[in-house]
Amino acid sequence: MRVTLSISAMMATLLLSAAGASAEQITFVSQGGAYQEAQTKAILDPVAKLLGITINQDSSPDAWPVLKTQTATGKPVWDVVDTPTKDCIRGGEQGMIEKLDFSRIPNAADIPPAYKTPYSVSYEFYSSVLAYNKKAYGSNPPKSWADFWDVKKFPGTRALRNHPLATLEAALLADGVPADKLYPLDVDRAFRKLEELKPHVTVWWTSGAQSAQLLADGEIDMEMAWNGRVTAVIKEGMPVDYTFNQGFLQDTSLCILKGAPNLDTAYRFLNAAIAPDIQANFPAYIDYGPGNPAAYATGKISPARAAQMPSSPENAAKQVLISVEWWSSPAGEEAQKRWASFIQK
């Protein structure tokens, strides 16, 4: 009697867990903080409702090491990650990230080829822009990296990120290299041009918070900073402005783990998350632009708001898309190593 009872109890548990599994779910991972909160409202909740799935969230400021350990076991827990495109590509090359079957992602058709790789689709864009103190420059602010380098016409203190990515590109643009001929970067030429400006750079900033504080305190008159940090300072009422002209577009992408436990749902989620209508929700919650430019055609984003978005077609046309491929190449890695010795001398 007892035995049959426990068997039926086991059956019940099995049935229950089977029922649980059939209610579709995925585990989605992003970088945490205000950014993940914003996309929960903008993207994740609407998609969950639309598809009738459960989205379990996890966050990791640097997903790469976790991706490595999870896929090494062959039984990962995560399904979809929002991570720098570089990680999707090198993850794909090392067999950790699923090669995407684009026939299962019809919404990706709207997305320009430059925003896609065999392993990833652009999710959202941010930008490294030229920001400046309005009081310091009045009606004639710096508009390009050539102006940034021109210490005679534009005196004042300057800051750049303590990292070669986007900084080398800015140096080359200032030196007259056309935007469409930047890659592969002429690293020697870039460092030579940086050497020229180096005595005039007051701060090489290391964190986004630091770059914002430098602007807000008036410690520096112009700098390269991430657009979201600059707009935050402007919202505080500081006399600060910026230009998207010659800004550097960077994105994070969605990719799927190799051996994802819920592969089919992961594909359905990915397709829905990059739909123009869903992507158009981004600007309502955060100063990052949709990864799918078709979002701007939905009418959901006002022209005034679109003007503040890094990825709006108008702003994107003024900017340079950072080449993740180049930066993950051996030449890119070499440039990163050379940076430390440049800063120190």
Place this chain on the structure above:
Amino acid sequence: MSSSLNPSVLHQRREGRLVLLLLAPALLVVGGLLIVPLCWLAWQSVRQDGGFTLAHYARFLTDDVYWRTFLQTFRMAFIVTGATIVLGYPVAYVAAGAPRRWSVAILAMIVLPFWTSVLVRAYAWLILLQRRGLVNSALTDLGLIDEPLRLVNNELGTIIATIHILLPFMVLPLYATMQKIPSDLTMAGASLGGTPLHVFLRVFLPLSLPGVVAGTVLVFVLTLGFYITPELLGGGRTFMVSMLVSRNIEIYNEWGAASSISIVLLVCVFLIFRLASLLIPFERIMGAR
């Protein structure tokens, strides 16, 4: 005769076991949290792609970033140590000679900032020293300078803040040593006809030297490992060994390289302690008595 051991030997044995038992928690903590990770660090520093390598150490000879960073770090340590001696010695001297009430007040003022987070103090210095900060505004308003001085986001700002943070580590050992110098000795010196300066140089100063050595070792070694202050106030160009370690992990994901740098810094610190212990016993550096 069931046992040839006399009771006192038995007692000693029991006591030995008891001491071991009492020491066990401390030994476990030190072993688990210090010795094991250090061994792991040393192991990491000679490994690459699953094999033995000295490549991480070879970089000290080939990569100019490495020796430049060590040079900058030791330079900082010398400057900061020198400055804390110059600033700290008179303070400790006054505190040791003053009536008890006053010496307590002086020491309290030295120790008070000690309880504020290093991070908060770094930002406080930023507010004081930056271009539109209090110091520059005051000097400009007084007409003493036309252009704001570059006081922070460089080596100078880092040095100022580091001195402030490490000053207690110099003053306290100095005070402890000076307080123990019997006043009879200086009085005797004076009664034998020594001028105050002469008495100070011939009697007080030599007797206070153990305190100077203790303070020097503490401040020097602590400066070698400074991280937050140069990171926040150095403007990106004050590059210390600790930053080289973190950069190797953050940017290059090279645990082997980071480990080898840590091991070399650790060896430097051991050598400094060894050198200092030739001058005064180790217990006196740490206990400062």
